[in-house]
Amino acid sequence: MQNNTTLSRSDAQKRIDRIDAFYHELETLEKEHLFSISPAQQDAVKHYHQGVIASLVQQFDVDTTRHSKNLSLGMQIASFIGALALAASLFFLFYQCWGYLSTTLQVAILIASPFITLLLTVIIRSHEQTGYFSKLMALASFSCFVLDLSMLGKIFNIFPSYNAMAIWCAYSLLLAYIASIRLLLVVAIIFFYGFIAARINTWSGIYWLSMFEHPESFLLPALMVFFLPSLFSQRQYHGFDNVYRVSGVIGLLATFFILSVTGDSRYLPWPSDSIGNFYVAMGFVSSAGCIYLGIKNIWPAVTNAGNVFFVAFLYLKIFDWWWGIMPHFLFFLIISLTALLFMVIFNRLRIQLKSASAPGVMDHE
Amino acid sequence: MNKYMINKRLLLAAIMLILLSNAVVLARVAFNRFSVQETITLTEREFSSLQEYAYGSSALTLQLQWKTPVPLDTDEPYNYHHSIQVTDANCRAMGFSKNACRTALPANLASTCRRETHLAWLLMEYNGKAYHNDIALLNSHIQQARADNKDNQFIRGLHEQLDHLLGSDSRLYGVALADNARVLEKRITRPQQEFVARVLAGNDYTCSGRLNIQKLFIDKLHVPKEILPDQQALPEKYTLDIAFGNLGEPWITGIRPATQGKNYGN
Numbered sequence: 001m002q003n004n005t006t007l008s009r010s011d012a013q014k015r016i017d018r019i020d021a022f023y024h025e026l027e028t029l030e031k032e033h034l035f036s037i038s039p040a041q042q043d044a045v046k047h048y049h050q051g052v053i054a055s056l057v058q059q060f061d062v063d064t065t066r067h068s069k070n071l072s073l074g075m076q077i078a079s080f081i082g083a084l085a086l087a088a089s090l091f092f093l094f095y096q097c098w099g100y101l102s103t104t105l106q107v108a109i110l111i112a113s114p115f116i117t118l119l120l121t122v123i124i125r126s127h128e129q130t131g132y133f134s135k136l137m138a139l140a141s142f143s144c145f146v147l148d149l150s151m152l153g154k155i156f157n158i159f160p161s162y163n164a165m166a167i168w169c170a171y172s173l174l175l176a177y178i179a180s181i182r183l184l185l186v187v188a189i190i191f192f193y194g195f196i197a198a199r200i201n202t203w204s205g206i207y208w209l210s211m212f213e214h215p216e217s218f219l220l221p222a223l224m225v226f227f228l229p230s231l232f233s234q235r236q237y238h239g240f241d242n243v244y245r246v247s248g249v250i251g252l253l254a255t256f257f258i259l260s261v262t263g264d265s266r267y268l269p270w271p272s273d274s275i276g277n278f279y280v281a282m283g284f285v286s287s288a289g290c291i292y293l294g295i296k297n298i299w300p301a302v303t304n305a306g307n308v309f310f311v312a313f314l315y316l317k318i319f320d321w322w323w324g325i326m327p328h329f330l331f332f333l334i335i336s337l338t339a340l341l342f343m344v345i346f347n348r349l350r351i352q353l354k355s356a357s358a359p360g361v362m363d364h365e
Numbered sequence: 366m367n368k369y370m371i372n373k374r375l376l377l378a379a380i381m382l383i384l385l386s387n388a389v390v391l392a393r394v395a396f397n398r399f400s401v402q403e404t405i406t407l408t409e410r411e412f413s414s415l416q417e418y419a420y421g422s423s424a425l426t427l428q429l430q431w432k433t434p435v436p437l438d439t440d441e442p443y444n445y446h447h448s449i450q451v452t453d454a455n456c457r458a459m460g461f462s463k464n465a466c467r468t469a470l471p472a473n474l475a476s477t478c479r480r481e482t483h484l485a486w487l488l489m490e491y492n493g494k495a496y497h498n499d500i501a502l503l504n505s506h507i508q509q510a511r512a513d514n515k516d517n518q519f520i521r522g523l524h525e526q527l528d529h530l531l532g533s534d535s536r537l538y539g540v541a542l543a544d545n546a547r548v549l550e551k552r553i554t555r556p557q558q559e560f561v562a563r564v565l566a567g568n569d570y571t572c573s574g575r576l577n578i579q580k581l582f583i584d585k586l587h588v589p590k591e592i593l594p595d596q597q598a599l600p601e602k603y604t605l606d607i608a609f610g611n612l613g614e615p616w617i618t619g620i621r622p623a624t625q626g627k628n629y630g631n
Contacts, residue, residue, distance in 0.1 A: 092421060095421055095422045095423070095424075096421050096422070096423055097423060098422070098423060098424050099422065099423030099424035099425065099590070099596040100423055100590070100596075101590065102589075102590050102591060103589045103590065103591060107391070111383070111387050114383050115380070115383060118376075118379055118380070118383070122371050122376060125371060126370075126371055145383065148383075148387065149386060149387075149390065152387070152390050152391075152394075153390075154426075154587055155587050155589070156390075156394045156397075156587075156614070156616070157583065157585075157586055157587060157614050157615055157616055158390070158393065158394070158614060159563065159582050159612075159613075159614060160582075167382065167386045170382055171379060171382055171383070174375050174378055174379040174382065175379065177372065177375050178371060178372060178375045178376055178379065205460045205483070206460075206481065206482070206483070207482050207483055207484050207565055209482075209565070210481075210482050213480075
């Protein structure tokens with residue numbers, strides 16, 4: 001039997017899906033009288049697969065049927081909504097009650113609540129395989145920690161500081177890795193962006209809350225996030241590498257998009273039009289680069305994100321060039337023709353991706 | 366079913382993070398309140414109740430009402446934007462670039478005015494020269510309006526503004542901006558009625574040399590239950606004692622109904 005110690009949950013689910021596909025394909029081949037295996041071989045293979053499935057289900061709690069997959073998706077959605085609602089509930093509960101409490105009691109509750117919810121998260125996570133209930137509690141713990149520091153700031157009239165973002169980023173990251181929760185990883189990345197952008201602005205002599213007026217400060221953290229999974233393997237954590245890469249791509253390309261529209265740069269001493277054109281060019285090059293990297297390394301999410309932004313930049317420029325100089329029907333006709341062109345390109349990319357991710361089929365021809 | 370193995374090092378790191386961050390915050394509060402640098406007594410005209418109905422908050426927060434002197438080069442009776450005139454040297458000292466300070470901007474580059482915000486310090490005075498100047502200015506507006514035979518409704522409006530100024534408007538004015546607190550502290554002549562506050566200042570779109578105070582960092586103060594046990598029972602008129610600590614962060618030390626306050630209205 002295969003050693004499962006090096007497998008991640010994602011690998012386990014792919015194995016289950018391959019076994020299921022194997023039996024469906026075998027049934028089709030047998031019906032077409034193209035291929036059959038002897039009853040003894042069939043029993044041996046079935047017995048082997050049952051052992052593999054049982055082992056994988058026990059270790060990773062993967063879905064073995066389409067029905068259970070749909071239920072899992074439903075649980076994920078319910079868990080997400082429940083987590084957000086619980087976080088909001090805790091927030092409003094504290095606001096409702098804090099006026100009746102002495103300062104000492106307020107501080108004690110604020111400090112104790114992230115501890116208690118962290119403990120509950122660990123207890124629940126160590127007793128369940130799916131992680132849905134622990135996700136709820138982990139988000140509650142994170143909300144309690146955010147409430148903790150922000151309410152202490154309010155109670156003692158402390159001047160706001162961007163260092164709080166670094167602390168919340170760290171806590172969210174720790175919770176994400178403790179309980180293997182991608183949503184908290186996204187939250188950590190958002191706070192990371194905010195903290196690094198605030199720091200860069202402060203070094204440039206700008207007050208940190210103005211970071212959204214200077215989007216260039218988000219470029220460096222976006223690049224750092226994109227390359228992080230290449231430096232530190234995330235195999236043990238299902239989907240974490242995708243989250244890092246897609247967050248990095250979105251952070252980078254969205255920043256280029258905003259800068260190309262506003263044409264406002266703190267660092268480039270050029271006229272607004274030149275700055276806009278520069279960032280459009282950067283956007284095109286970067287999104288093409290993301291598409292190339294996504295195809296080369298079989299990162300479909302990165303390829304898709306690159307595609308979306310490439311199209312967005314293209315339509316931005318088409319609008320800039322042609323909206324004012326041609327009849328509107330012609331403008332939209334050109335848009336639809338470029339859309340058709342992209343459909344052809346994406347179809348070819350799709351075929352390339354499929355063949356790149358299924359080498360076994362090609363190799364055995 | 367196999368148990369999910371929790372990484373103990375990560376768990377310990379999370380616990381230490383909660384402990385350390387709270388310890389740092391509380392240590393900062395303790396350091397700030399270790400010694401009182403300044404005190405000031407204000408009234409409900411300067412700090413009024415802010416009911417945070419949107420959050421259903423049961424606690425009381427007081428919001429600062431304050432003004433800046435009316436610019437002399439305008440007919441407006443109020444300074445709506447909390448703006449203060451600064452010199453070019455002062456503007457540059459606060460970190461604003463050449464393109465944000467008008468007098469350093471050549472005429473041919475006027476269109477390149479950059480909008481910027483920087484931390485600064487604001488000298489606040491309570492019931493001082495700026496307040497009395499505003500009263501005098503409004504009185505002169507009224508006299509001028511009468512001399513110009515403006516319509517009665519206009520003059521009545523000016524009288525209402527004067528009544529508000531004398532009876533209910535805040536007497537706390539921001540009068541000078543600088544890049545560091547010490548420069549302004551040297552200008553304090555009435556210690557119990559003047560103080561320096563940290564602010565966020567920004568230039569306007571025309572780089573006119575006036576900076577707008579976009580945020581005053583002491584604009585909201587939490588009222589602890591120890592100071593006002595019944596948070597819903599704030600008197601209609603009251604005096605408020607505020608202390609400023611080592612880090613310039615304020616806290617409320619007392620709320621007294623107006624009849625008990627010696628300095629109320631002075």
